[in-house]
Amino acid sequence: MYHKKYVIPLIVVFLALAFSPLIYNAMAKSLGHYPEITKPKGECVESAEWMRANHMLLLQEWRINAIRHGAEGGRIYHSFTYGKEFHASTNTCWECHQDKTVFCDKCHNYVGIKPECWDCHWNPSLEIPVR
Amino acid sequence: MIGIIFGVIIPYIAFAIFVVGVVYKFIYWAKSAVPLKIPTTSGQQKSLKFIKRTIYDRFDSPYTKWETAVRMILEIFAFRSLLKNTRYYLDRLSQRDARWLWLFAILFHYCLLLVLIRHTKFFLEPVPSFVEMISELEAFKGVFIPSVYVSGVTIIAALFLLWFRRIFLSRERCISLPSDHFALLLLLAIVISGNVMRYFIKVDISAVKGLLLSLMAFNIPQAVEFANSIEPMFYIHFALGSFLLAYFPFSKLMHAGGIFFSPTRNMPNNNRAERHVNPWNPPYKGITWQEYYEAYKDQLDEIAESGYKVKPEVL
Numbered sequence: 531m532y533h534k535k536y537v538i539p540l541i542v543v544f545l546a547l548a549f550s551p552l553i554y555n556a557m558a559k560s561l562g563h564y565p566e567i568t569k570p571k572g573e574c575v576e577s578a579e580w581m582r583a584n585h586m587l588l589l590q591e592w593r594i595n596a597i598r599h600g601a602e603g604g605r606i607y608h609s610f611t612y613g614k615e616f617h618a619s620t621n622t623c624w625e626c627h628q629d630k631t632v633f634c635d636k637c638h639n640y641v642g643i644k645p646e647c648w649d650c651h652w653n654p655s656l657e658i659p660v661r
Numbered sequence: 662m663i664g665i666i667f668g669v670i671i672p673y674i675a676f677a678i679f680v681v682g683v684v685y686k687f688i689y690w691a692k693s694a695v696p697l698k699i700p701t702t703s704g705q706q707k708s709l710k711f712i713k714r715t716i717y718d719r720f721d722s723p724y725t726k727w728e729t730a731v732r733m734i735l736e737i738f739a740f741r742s743l744l745k746n747t748r749y750y751l752d753r754l755s756q757r758d759a760r761w762l763w764l765f766a767i768l769f770h771y772c773l774l775l776v777l778i779r780h781t782k783f784f785l786e787p788v789p790s791f792v793e794m795i796s797e798l799e800a801f802k803g804v805f806i807p808s809v810y811v812s813g814v815t816i817i818a819a820l821f822l823l824w825f826r827r828i829f830l831s832r833e834r835c836i837s838l839p840s841d842h843f844a845l846l847l848l849l850a851i852v853i854s855g856n857v858m859r860y861f862i863k864v865d866i867s868a869v870k871g872l873l874l875s876l877m878a879f880n881i882p883q884a885v886e887f888a889n890s891i892e893p894m895f896y897i898h899f900a901l902g903s904f905l906l907a908y909f910p911f912s913k914l915m916h917a918g919g920i921f922f923s924p925t926r927n928m929p930n931n932n933r934a935e936r937h938v939n940p941w942n943p944p945y946k947g948i949t950w951q952e953y954y955e956a957y958k959d960q961l962d963e964i965a966e967s968g969y970k971v972k973p974e975v976l
Binding site for chain 2: 531532533534536537540541544545548551552554555558560561562563564565579582583584586587590637639640641642643644645646647649
């Protein structure tokens with residue numbers, strides 16, 4: 531093997547990069563970590579499995595229906611899992627999920643996603659500054 | 662079952678092939694000799710003092726190690742050799758700008774870098790703040806809802822441009838091999854499935870991260886549990902990504918590592934100043950003047966007698 535003093539560091543750097551997630555997680559002691567979420571009371575508007583993947587689409591649909599078709603009954607949501615009717619509003623969510631920090635934020639922080647919704651919208655974990 | 666195969670078994674195999682394959686390629690390339698000094702240059706090489714060299718010449722025709730290193734860095738980060746991709750026609754001695762390859766390549770590679778950095782949020786726990794910052798910047802802090810990541814969309818366009826270049830330009834089409842098309846199509850399939858998964862057919866990404874972290878911890882039962890709960894759409898993206906990893910070391914995609922081993926780039930152009938010894942030459946054993954003189958004593962003496970200088974003055 532020629533030029534060992536260049537090639538061996540290159541291989542070491544490559545291996546370090548390839549295993550960097552493993553090293554990072556081992557140092558942070560978070561290998562195999564998954565957030566534990568306390569199950570809120572009551573049932574969600576759809577099945578929990580579906581909600582876990584698609585809640586953002588649901589909220590988007592609710593937003594569009596409320597803004598564009600609010601007067602024509604757009605705020606009534608028909609659940610396709612349970613066949614019930616719900617009021618399409620985040621306030622419906624907050625009835626069961628009473629604390630954003632112990633429910634929503636757990637997974638959002640876990641996968642590094644910061645939804646912009648809560649820049650403006652109200653949520654029960656919001657601390658309103660006292661005047 | 663599909664979860665166990667594509668979520669647990671194939672990723673392990675693919676990653677092992679990737680790591681072993683890349684290291685094997687590095688060692689394989691490092692074992693092959695470079696018999697000649699062949700840097701390709703496009704600047705004035707270092708010569709006599711009165712021949713001036715500009716700063717461009719120093720990095721286009723490097724003389725020292727550091728200049729070569731700077732040239733390599735510029736090559737890796739700015740793809741400068743693709744900028745030489747200009748067209749010449751026989752009927753006129755002019756060149757026409759045809760640097761589309763550079764534009765498309767730099768578009769694709771930097772998008773890929775951003776996409777890979779953003780993907781680290783599925784591998785790293787806790788998520789580094791700069792990854793979140795890059796994600797927010799790319800989405801322009803949520804101008805569109807859901808956040809549209811610019812690099813994720815641009816990379817599709819860049820790959821199509823690179824592919825159309827191979828399809829619609831006759832000369833490029835002529836020299837394109839199936840492997841050239843295959844690499845582009847595989848990457849296209851990966852980025853399109855990723856975008857579809859992000860914007861249309863959603864999957865539970867917290868379970869995806871759980872799967873990846875338990876794969877890293879070699880916690881197989883937990884990984885199987887997560888793998889079985891994830892939607893099939895994820896496995897299209899994940900399996901194609903695994904195939905890419907396994908395909909990477911043995912394909913043209915290995916240029917990522919091969920750039921460091923390309924002798925036209927990584928050698929300084931100091932041919933005249935330093936002797937480049939071909940490493941496979943047998944060791945050369947010379948003879949001294951005394952041995953030479955002993956061997957041809959009679960003839961040398963005869964030549965010296967007729968007035969020629971035979972003996973070197975400095976010994």
